[in-house]
Amino acid sequence: MTDAQLVLQITLAxxxxxxxxxxxxxSQRIPNALSLAAIFCGFAINGYYAQLNGLLLASFGFALAFIILFPIFIIRVLGAGDIKLMMGIGALMGPELxxxxxxxxxxxxxVTSLLLVLWRTGFSGVANTLKRYWDCIYCKTYFKPEPGEAAGQKVPYAPALAIGWLVACNINYDLSSVYLQLSHYLGWGA
Structure with a gap:
């Protein structure tokens, strides 16, 4: 993998x-056009720089994101936009990253979900959710979350996925060295 390819992949991601x-x-949505652009760029860049091996790498990254995240979508933990975005990131960066x-x-x-829920509802919202969970267990029936309760909050997950990507890039030696070169070139580093 060349430095030019890595710089392009990191910048686009x-x-x-x-x-x-x-x-x-x-808007609590990730546009389909953005995810499609990420998928297209992943296949195009990997195919251009590494031909068939690059296309296979992009395919594995794309498929791995779907395989891991689709069951999570089924149980309504993540939204479809998060999954499609990560399929694009998988195609762009490969399965390992x-x-x-x-x-x-x-x-x-x-961490981000807990902080966002605490910011929106306060400790009383979390306490109300814990009380409702206790009532559900004690009465052996499900009670819907009340307005202002922590469990009723929708939490955007793109920030957490981006933080995960940044940590993975900084831990991976090849990517972190290219990132340091890029940041020095752009004047971000000392």
């Missing part, structure tokens, strides 16, 4: 995440 975060936070990004993204999502 960062751009896709920035747009996804902005739209997810404002995708897997690490998802792992770190889940950890980041635990």
């Amino acid at each position: 960062a751009l896709f995440f920035i747009i996804a975060i902005a739209t997810d936070l404002t 995708l897997a690490w990004s998802l792992l770190y993204g889940v950890a980041a999502g635990s």
